[in-house]
Amino acid sequence: MPYNATPSAANRADRFIWRRKHLLGLRDLSREELLHVLDTAEGFKEISTRSIKKAPPLRGKVVVNLFFEDSTRTRNSFTLAANRLSADVLEFTATGSSISKGETLRDTARNLEAMGIDIVVIRHSAAGAPHLLSRCIDAAIVNAGDGQHEHPTQGLLDIFTIRELRGDLKGLKVAIVGDIAHSRVARSNIWGLHKLGAEVILVGPPTLMPASVEKLPVTVCHDFDAVIPEVDVMNMLRVQFERIGSTVFPSGREYSRLFGLTMDRLKRARKDVLVMHPGPVNRGMEIESEVADGPNSTILRQVSNGLAIRMAVLFLVNQAAALKEGTDKTP
Amino acid sequence: MTTLLTETEITALLDKLTEAIAADCPTEYGEIALIGIRSRGELLACRLAERLARRLGTELPYGALDITLYRDDLEQAEPDRQPAVRTTEIPFDIEGRFIILVDDVLNTGRSVRAALNALADLGRPQAIRLAVLVDRGRRELPIRADYVGMETTVPIEQRVNVFLQETDGRDEVVVE
Numbered sequence: 001m002p003y004n005a006t007p008s009a010a011n012r013a014d015r016f017i018w019r020r021k022h023l024l025g026l027r028d029l030s031r032e033e034l035l036h037v038l039d040t041a042e043g044f045k046e047i048s049t050r051s052i053k054k055a056p057p058l059r060g061k062v063v064v065n066l067f068f069e070d071s072t073r074t075r076n077s078f079t080l081a082a083n084r085l086s087a088d089v090l091e092f093t094a095t096g097s098s099i100s101k102g103e104t105l106r107d108t109a110r111n112l113e114a115m116g117i118d119i120v121v122i123r124h125s126a127a128g129a130p131h132l133l134s135r136c137i138d139a140a141i142v143n144a145g146d147g148q149h150e151h152p153t154q155g156l157l158d159i160f161t162i163r164e165l166r167g168d169l170k171g172l173k174v175a176i177v178g179d180i181a182h183s184r185v186a187r188s189n190i191w192g193l194h195k196l197g198a199e200v201i202l203v204g205p206p207t208l209m210p211a212s213v214e215k216l217p218v219t220v221c222h223d224f225d226a227v228i229p230e231v232d233v234m235n236m237l238r239v240q241f242e243r244i245g246s247t248v249f250p251s252g253r254e255y256s257r258l259f260g261l262t263m264d265r266l267k268r269a270r271k272d273v274l275v276m277h278p279g280p281v282n283r284g285m286e287i288e289s290e291v292a293d294g295p296n297s298t299i300l301r302q303v304s305n306g307l308a309i310r311m312a313v314l315f316l317v318n319q320a321a322a323l324k325e326g327t328d329k330t331p
Numbered sequence: 332m333t334t335l336l337t338e339t340e341i342t343a344l345l346d347k348l349t350e351a352i353a354a355d356c357p358t359e360y361g362e363i364a365l366i367g368i369r370s371r372g373e374l375l376a377c378r379l380a381e382r383l384a385r386r387l388g389t390e391l392p393y394g395a396l397d398i399t400l401y402r403d404d405l406e407q408a409e410p411d412r413q414p415a416v417r418t419t420e421i422p423f424d425i426e427g428r429f430i431i432l433v434d435d436v437l438n439t440g441r442s443v444r445a446a447l448n449a450l451a452d453l454g455r456p457q458a459i460r461l462a463v464l465v466d467r468g469r470r471e472l473p474i475r476a477d478y479v480g481m482e483t484t485v486p487i488e489q490r491v492n493v494f495l496q497e498t499d500g501r502d503e504v505v506v507e
Contacts, residue, residue, distance in 0.1 A: 017413045036415075043397055043416035052452040055400040085400075312416070315400075319413060322406050 021320040022134045022141040023313050025150035026191040034195055038160050041305070041312035047084055048307055057315055058087035061118040066108070067144070068094040068124045073279055073303065074144050074154070078121045081310035090117065105129060106136050113137045118321070119314060122146075140317040148182050153313055154278055155188025157306040159196065161298050162233055164305065165274060170197035175227050177203040177259055178237035178286050181210045185278045186237060190216055203227050204259060205249055224259050228269050235276040236261050236287045252285055261287045266296065274298050335465070335483065335491065336504035344480035345375070348462055349382040351478045352431060355460075356387070363429045365393040368446050369417050371435035372396075374495045375464060379433060394421030396432075401445035419449070426454040431478075435493040437463040440474035465504060467491050 016036050026034070047055055063082040067075055082089045092112065103111075109120065119140045122130050127147035134141040145151040163169055174193055180186045180202050187210075193200050194217040202209065202220045213220055221227050228234075239255060249255045261275065275287070275296045283289045292299060336344070356363055363383070367376025373395035380393040397417040399405075405414070432446055443461060450459065462478035467485045485491055485506055494503045 016415065017411070040416045043399070043418050046419050050453055054452065056448070057400045057405055315416065319405065323410060323413075 017323075018316045019320050019323065021317055022130070022143075023152050023317060024130050024134065024141065024143050026152045026155050026188045026195075027150065029192075029195070031195045034156075034159070034192055037156055037309070037312055037316065038163060040316060041156075041160055041308040044308040044311040044315070045305075047311065048304065054084050054086060056086045058082065058085040058118075058318060061087045061318060062090060062116060063087045063119045063121060063314065064090045064092055064112050064117050064139075065144075066092045066112070066120050066122045068105075068122075068129075069145065071123055071144070073306075074123065074151075077303070077306045078142075078144060078153075078310050078314075081307050081314055082119075082121075084307070085311055085314055087119070087314070090115075105132065109133050109137045113139055119317060140321050142313055142317060145184055147184065148187070149184055150188045150191075151184040152188050153306065153310055154185045155192045156313070157302055157309040158185075158189055158235060158276060158278070159192045160309055161276065161302050161305050162198075162274060164301075165298070166232065168197075169193065172198045172232040173201060173230060174198050174233040174235065175201045175203050175231045176235045176237065177224060177261070179208045179239055180204055180213075180237070181208045182240050183237050186235075189235060190218055194218075201227055201231065205255075207249060225265070225268070228265055231273065232270065233274045233276060234261060234269070235278075238278065238280065239282055239285050256285050260285060261291050263288055263290050263294075266291050266294070269296075272296075276302060279303070332505050332507040334503060335506050336481065338502040341464070341502045341504065344464060345378055345382060348464075348478050348480055349379060349386055352379070352460075352462060353383060353386045355477070356429065363387075363391055363431065364423060364425065365391060365431045365433055366396050366421060366425070366446075366450070367393065367433040368442060369395050369397045369419075370498065371493045371495060372433045374497045375435060375462075376431075376433040377497075379431070379462065392423045394423065395419065396421065396446055396449055398442060398445040398449050401449045403441060403445065419453075421453065424454060425450065425456045428456050430456040430459045431462050432459055433462050435464050436491045437461075437466045437474075437476050437479075438469055438491075440470045440472035443474050444472050464493065465491055 018036055047053055065075055065078055079089050117139050121142045121144050122133055123144040124146050127149035129146050130141050130143040143150060143152055166172060176186050176189060190200050200218040202218050203224050206222060209220060273296055275291060277287060277299050281287060281292055283292060365376040365380045367373035376393045380391045384390050397419045399414045399416045402414060434442060460477040463476045464480040466476055466479045466482045489506050492505050492507060494501055496502050
């Protein structure tokens with residue numbers, strides 16, 4: 001049979017009820033919830049391959065993209081995902097809006113809600129902004145990145161991509177390399193990967209490790225070359241020049257010499273190692289062009305999978321909102 | 332719980348459906364393909380494709396259609412039930428083909444309506460015919476099947492459940 005939906009995955013999905021009206025972070029999710037999002041996303045991949053790239057489950061719903069921080073791909077990905085599910089999308093950007101006139105997040109959200117919206121996709125520079133929003137309005141909230149806290153859909157799409165290519169997360173060794181301290185992508189990956197049984201190794205200079213790294217379910221290594229031969233996945237984080245001062249490492253060249261993924265380093269990795277990057281790529285800094293465009297790179301696959309994950313998330317939070325009882329578990 | 336169809340009876344009905352489809356497959360239509368509605372319809376489509384291949388002496392493509400995104404009851408979700416999205420896997424272009432849509436039980440007609448809308452988003456087949464193992468009546472939409480294994484009337488509060496070897500370890504149709 002050509003079908004890859006195993007009876008066990010199908011049975012699991014049949015019994016499961018998704019109750020979260022908000023997706024705020026992967027730290028809150030159980031293993032079963034994570035698997036349910038991944039399984040659901042499998043069903044959304046096909047939509048993007050058709051000539052009519054649209055399905056009707058969110059017809060008549062309004063999704064607001066509420067972005068207080070710059071974003072190109074996450075925002076476009078959410079917009080396209082919502083469009084493909086037939087929702088109407090309202091784009092809201094902080095610059096040129098009432099935010100620049102001093103309106104608070106709460107007031108902005110309440111005003112939007114008065115227009116009759118169903119789902120808010122929010123990106124904000126303050127950790128916890130999506131949580132605050134989920135407590136003051138009725139709409140379903142999806143976190144599209146909050147400060148240095150979480151970026152759950154990026155974590156999910158990274159994990160989805162690994163599972164797609166490796167089948168199972170259990171026992172895999174995943175190195176997350178670079179600026180961990182400022183990375184919400186790293187944090188979401190850590191929680192998700194850990195719950196699904198992968199081993200996470202954080203690699204980077206001590207100055208770019210988060211403050212209480214010992215409390216995370218990870219091992220830490222400051223020597224990239226020591227880690228390379230033993231890992232199944234290398235997730236190369238972007239060096240976030242806009243967030244960090246010049247004091248954390250002496251120079252870009254020094255960073256790239258110690259932690260950049262070069263062809264030379266790739267040769268010492270497993271032949272089938274997956275090279276991931278959440279984008280946008282600083283070519284020649286954290287990753288060499290030849291590696292980013294090479295056969296081990298999953299960068300473009302991550303972007304395609306991001307659409308499927310975001311469609312699944314929008315669909316699921318809407319499904320939870322439609323549940324009759326007030327069964328939402330999130331605070 | 333009463334048995335509506337035994338394994339032997341199911342086999343006989345599949346033979347009957349195979350004959351009806353084969354007799355009716357006009358050559359002026361495009362190439363025949365079977366598409367089953369997940370999850371039991373998909374298994375029946377697979378079985379019918381094998382039988383038809385033997386009967387017609389040619390391989391027939393078949394696929395599986397998930398209709399969750401096209402259901403009309405997504406907003407009426409009950410607290411203890413939630414339809415799960417699965418994959419649609421149709422490894423061929425439906426454009427211009429003669430499609431046999433397959434489901435296990437025809438009841439309100441709402442699943443078939445959803446399937447027709449889903450198919451319309453995948454392309455424009457030459458024609459679509461509907462084959463079902465059991466037609467239990469009680470239609471809520473103007474839909475009928477072209478090939479029916481068995482017609483029966485079952486009280487509204489009862490369910491017709493189809494068990495198939497591939498996923499359930501046995502072939503049986505029960506009313507419960």
